[in-house]
Amino acid sequence: MSDIIQVFADRRSIRSYSEAPIPDDILERIIRESYYSPNAGNKQLLRMVVSRNKETNSYLGKLRNCVTGKFWYPERGDWKTTTDEELESVPNAFYEAPVVVHLYGPKDFEFAEADAYIMANNVCLIARNYDVGSVIQSVAVDYYVTERSQQIKADWQIPEDYVIRAHASLGYPKDGFPEAVKHDLYADPLFVD
Numbered sequence: 001m002s003d004i005i006q007v008f009a010d011r012r013s014i015r016s017y018s019e020a021p022i023p024d025d026i027l028e029r030i031i032r033e034s035y036y037s038p039n040a041g042n043k044q045l046l047r048m049v050v051s052r053n054k055e056t057n058s059y060l061g062k063l064r065n066c067v068t069g070k071f072w073y074p075e076r077g078d079w080k081t082t083t084d085e086e087l088e089s090v091p092n093a094f095y096e097a098p099v100v101v102h103l104y105g106p107k108d109f110e111f112a113e114a115d116a117y118i119m120a121n122n123v124c125l126i127a128r129n130y131d132v133g134s135v136i137q138s139v140a141v142d143y144y145v146t147e148r149s150q151q152i153k154a155d156w157q158i159p160e161d162y163v164i165r166a167h168a169s170l171g172y173p174k175d176g177f178p179e180a181v182k183h184d185l186y187a188d189p190l191f192v193d
Contacts, residue, residue: 079143136168
């Protein structure tokens with residue numbers, strides 16, 4: 001078994017990927033091993049879609065960025081009425097990674113978001129253990145507001161009462177893994193009896 005603390009230290013967010021595909025057996029291990037992630041009440045409610053479809057991932061990545069930008073900055077327009085035409089000049093939130101893991105959870109389950117981020121984090125740590133790069137993309141709001149995005153969700157057989165909760169992009173770093181950095185900006189913990 002690898003030194004898990006070293007995997008934690010070595011993992012960096014990768015935002016530029018080579019076009020090299022992740023071998024099927026490695027990708028399968030990353031995904032299967034991520035299912036050991038802790039989750040609220042051991043309900044295991046998350047639904048995962050592992051997509052290698054470049055066009056679909058690019059579309060959803062641009063939609064995520066456009067809707068999130070409007071959500072955070074309302075002066076940009078109503079995020080609920082975002083159209084496909086608005087996406088042309090928007091950067092892809094998934095950085096053209098060859099694989100995107102889309103994590104969905106029940107709309108009304110209060111721990112679904114926490115479960116999704118725990119699993120996304122574990123996907124990223126496990127990926128690093130196999131020398132695969134990764135980055136987590138947050139979800140500020142359910143951005144599936146277009147007909148096309150709703151059709152993608154239906155094609156992926158995601159239940160209607162589920163919403164997107166988090167993503168993890170996976171691939172080999174274009175320029176190799178960056179050096180580990182110190183995490184020394186946290187305030188000192190307070191140990192109490």
